Amino acid sequence: MTGQPSLATAMREVAAAVEAELDRLLPRPAGPTARLDEAMRYAALGGGKRLRALLAVAGGDLFGAPRQGSLRVAAAIEMLHAYSLIHDDLPCMDNDDLRRGKPTVHKAFDEAAAVLAGDGLQALAFEILADPATHEDAGIRAELALGLARAAGPRGMVGGQAIDLAAEIRTAAGRPLDYAEIAHLQALKTGALIAYAAESGAILGRAGVEDRAVLRDYAADLGLAFQIADDILDHEGSVAEMGKAVGKDAGAGKATFVGLLGPEGARAKARALTNSACDRLSRFGPAAAVLQELAEFVITRRS
Incomplete structure (x- = not known):
């Protein structure tokens, strides 16, 4: 991603490179x-936005991290x-039959194969981060692994799913979550891995404390957003459009x-968050253009 490419170009380049890295690993x-x-x-190949x-x-590029290391970390995150x-x-969770426009893993294979495939992907992600091929500095590799463990664990993605x-x-008992509780749930379930992904490039690039924050x-x-x-x-x-079932969340309570906010209120909140995200990157100037465009993309996409 040299010379400040457009978001569309960056997404194509990174998606293709990460797909190749996943295929290799x-x-x-x-x-x-x-x-x-x-x-x-x-489960891991041939689908998704690779956001x-x-x-x-992009975070690695911002701080001059070697691209090969960034791609390995990106592949681990996607796994x-x-x-x-x-x-x-899985049936014991959201019980979905369709993902990314094709049958979910437990439908294409069976439930046992799905559980084991998930377990295998999780373990392989940490193996990749711990491998010297990702970074020559063992301290950097340890920090990458620690960050992913926190993002994925009981105070991250898994905790969000439990909530x-x-x-x-x-x-169902008439005590729905309020806005702060829903925001906390999603900050864990969805946001923790997204936050780790953004910071991982800065870790690879040895960015300072303020830049990482x-x-x-x-x-x-x-x-x-x-x-x-x-x-x-x-x-x-x-x-x-979505490649998966829609309307299930509301139907399941x-x-x-x-x-909580209604469609228009939700749209307004997403716009405010996008504006805030872009403003935070102003210290990096044009070098952060792709990250700013990405913030706009997440609220205008149709899938």
């Missing part, structure tokens, strides 16, 4: 684990994200921003 189906290997590749990967690579989607789609499941029970704050705004936009699309979008 994921095990080829062979021997007695062939079905597991196939399920892992089915988290772009955040990692972790794919694992979370596999498990979220989300509990919220359905609360809503700016990226974290930017990503916090971005992650919340992304989730609000997702809620709007779930409310207004189609299966053809899930806590959503649209349910």
